[in-house]
Amino acid sequence: MKKIIAILVVFAMVATVAFAETSISGSVEVRWQIAGNGANDTVVTGGGFSNSSIQFSTSNDEGTYGGTYKMVPQGHWSGTAAYTDRAFAWWQPIPQIKFYLGQDGDGMFNTANLIRWGHHRMDRGIAVEDWDAQNYLLGNWDSFGMALMIYPIEGLAINFAMNLGANAEIGSVFENRIQVQVSYSLDGVGNFFVTYKSMDDDAIGLTYQSAGFVDGLSFEVGGNYNLTREVIYAALGVHYNADMWGIRSRFQMRPNDTYFIFKADIMPFINFDFGTLFINFRVANVHHASGSEVLNGSDKIGFHINPYLRMPMGGHDFRVGVMVEDRNGSGTINWRVPVSMLVNF
Secondary structure, eight states: OHHHHHHHHHHHHHHHHHHTTEEEEEEEEEEEEEEEEOGGGOEEEEEEEOSOEEEEEEEOTTSSEEEEEEEEOSOOTTOOOOEEEEEEEEEEEETTEEEEEEEETTOBSOOOIIIIIHHHTSOTTTSOOOGGGGGTSOOOBOSSEEEEEEOOSTTEEEEEEEEOSSOOOHHHHHHHSEEEEEEEEETTTEEEEEEEEOSSSOEEEEEEEEOSOSTTEEEEEEEEEETTTTEEEEEEEEEEEOSSEEEEEEEEEEEOSSSEEEEEEEEEEEEOSSOEEEEEEEEESEEEETTEEEEOOTTOOEEEEEEEEEEEOSSOEEEEEOEEEETTSSSOOEEEEEEEEEEEO
8 A cells, every 4th residue: 555655756746847837857977998908018997976966957837947967876987976956046027138146057148059069079088178178269168156047139148147156355356256158140141259258267258150041061260369378269069960970179279388289189980870989080289188278398209099889779889890099199199999878767
């Protein structure tokens, strides 16, 4: 009898969720490095979880008030502890104004799509994403704070964001913790963004994202000027998709005191009935370490060659690949053969 009551309670909760405009989603992602080089000429294997998550989103019946909570209950590939990735509430009293309070780990107001997440469409431990791309095309905002989004006319958006967190004098918050972005979408032409950030450094950036005026072609181009360090950042992402094949490319560059810093990826791909084969080629004189770019040196160019197969599984994802790289140009070659499995629900 107790089991029957428990089952009825569960069904009642599900029914309540459905009628309250609440959705529940999540994912389980597991990785296995089948083989790779280790210390002292050894071959190693290992595995673990990555970004497995559960998310709740809700809104009122009028669609004017709601929020999202996303928790990552199992740590990353590196074994970090569970954490809250998204937790925010929003209020949109009229279609022209939306107020947001909280934190979104996926980032808001991002203009670096093709040169960032859109290149591999998540790495899954198989490829190397470029999470530093937000330093080139400004806009990504994922700190705890408030945002006010204003849509005065069709196609125009004005986004004001402010980092909150620890208490600080209001004057210093406006001086060091704000982001202002104006974007305009023009039918048949594309999207234009102007972004100013006073978070960490002062910088002002421009981005243009193309519309689909050429079949199969999309691109984004732009950059920013860091007012604090007096440095120019520039980036270009170009994607072309045909019926059975395509190519994705991205380029990021900036001058240094003594030489030019660059990163470039060229990735052709071929579509098959069972999946898509990608082959990414990268050259760069910087590499990603400890959450930031690390210079290889003026005469050292790192590289990687990364073929991988992605097989969609009815809304889920299976990937297997090979990585051969010398990312810092030291002459030491590293390799690995990884597999990842992603299940969404």
